[in-house]
Amino acid sequence: MANVKFGNYSPTEEPKDSTQYVYYTREGEYLGGIAGSAKIFTTTKEQYDQAVAAKDFEAVNDETQLLKYDEKPITHSDLRYIAYVVSHESGDEDIKELRCVAFASYNRSVTTKKTWRALLASGYSSVPNKIELPDSNGNKSKLARYAVIDVLRGIEDLTNGAEFWDGTDFLAWGNSEQNPYNKLGQNKFDEYNFIEIPKDIYDDFVAAQGSTTTTYGDSGNHDLKKDAGTHEHIKVKDKKGNEKAKIRYAIPAADFTDQQYWTSGSFYYETGAQKTNGISATITAGKSIFWKITPTRLTAAAPATP
Incomplete structure (x- = not known):
């Protein structure tokens, strides 16, 4: 039996599967x-x-x-x-x-x-x-x-490696407005050591909001004597005529119009947070902006002053 050969046959294709999936x-x-x-x-x-x-x-x-x-x-x-x-x-x-x-x-x-x-x-x-x-x-x-x-x-990633996103709240609260949860600013300003947004992405993000203000429900968390920012506490009526407390924020918050953060032509904000990485915006879509985590800024720094 040791000398018996069975040939070199091998199937030319995988077996077909007719099961419904x-x-x-x-x-x-x-x-x-x-x-x-x-x-x-x-x-x-x-x-x-x-x-x-x-x-x-x-x-x-x-x-x-x-x-x-x-x-x-x-x-x-x-x-x-x-x-x-x-x-x-x-x-x-x-x-x-x-x-x-x-x-x-x-x-x-x-x-x-x-x-x-x-x-x-x-x-x-x-x-x-x-x-x-x-x-x-x-x-x-x-x-x-x-x-x-x-x-x-496996199509090309249009976000270029983004891992997070934010919506209108990022623009409305920045790092200077008391948010509805009674914390100062949007959380990304505490979580990363810098935030950068190329000018074209920033412009698209602001334009996508379609308004210069936005409102959030007011649960009465703010101490009006220590209320940071320029937002307004207002009353509005719902469809049934019931009065509701709201907080109205300007879009964008003051941080985004402060020219000290635009000296390079892009928005670049060093938060002071002791973190390893910053975030860079890579794209905006709908009313959202998408962030790539990076240890170093991706936009060019402002030229040195002579």
């Missing part, structure tokens, strides 16, 4: 499948409809279109959970903002060595009552899945 278009439209399946494929609606009609899914189970996370097939549950949080962290139905949130959160998960889902399940995301995004085809749901699929498919 879950299917989306590349643009995030849910096509159908078996909820909770072990694999998720992207395909076209036409190809999926043909597979359903033939009751044979071999043609749409294309391994080059299999959605993977960390080199393994991403679970249906994980994709839906991630897409839900991305959707609710974004404002309008804006694919640019959704992509930025998806990339920034993914980048942060890599830095912290957490899974993407675990990071979004943590306090990193303030979205309440997190669940899996239903497989419906409302426009924002499709766009949120589209953004997540972009990350999974």
Whole structure:
């Protein structure tokens, strides 16, 4: 038996799989499948409809279109959970903002060595009552899945490595306004040793707010005798005519119009916080600005005075 040879046969291709899984278009439209399946494929609606009609899914189970996370097939549950949080962290139905949130959160998960889902399940995301995004085809749901699929498919990161983002509160509170929680300024000014924003990104961020003021609920936390900043405590009436206490802030806060922070042509603010890193804005989308963590400034410093 030791001299018997069985030849050099090897299969020319992988065995085909005709099992039905879950299917989306590349643009995030849910096509159908078996909820909770072990694999998720992207395909076209036409190809999926043909597979359903033939009751044979071999043609749409294309391994080059299999959605993977960390080199393994991403679970249906994980994709839906991630897409839900991305959707609710974004404002309008804006694919640019959704992509930025998806990339920034993914980048942060890599830095912290957490899974993407675990990071979004943590306090990193303030979205309440997190669940899996239903497989419906409302426009924002499709766009949120589209953004997540972009990350999974490895398209270029439009945030250039951002890991966090902020909204209107960053502009409204700066580091000089008593915020609604009775703390001075927005938290990023305490968490990093510098903050920089290129001029074009700053201008886009301010313009996206669409207003020169913003209001927040007033819980009566402020000591009006020690109330820092220029904000106003006002009363407004709701739709039922009930009076509500509000705090009205100017956009932008005084820090952002102070020319000492613009000597280089970009906004550059040394916070005085004893931290290793600063943050640099890389992009704005919707009403949000996205931050890259960096030990050194990325914009050019002001030229030395002769």
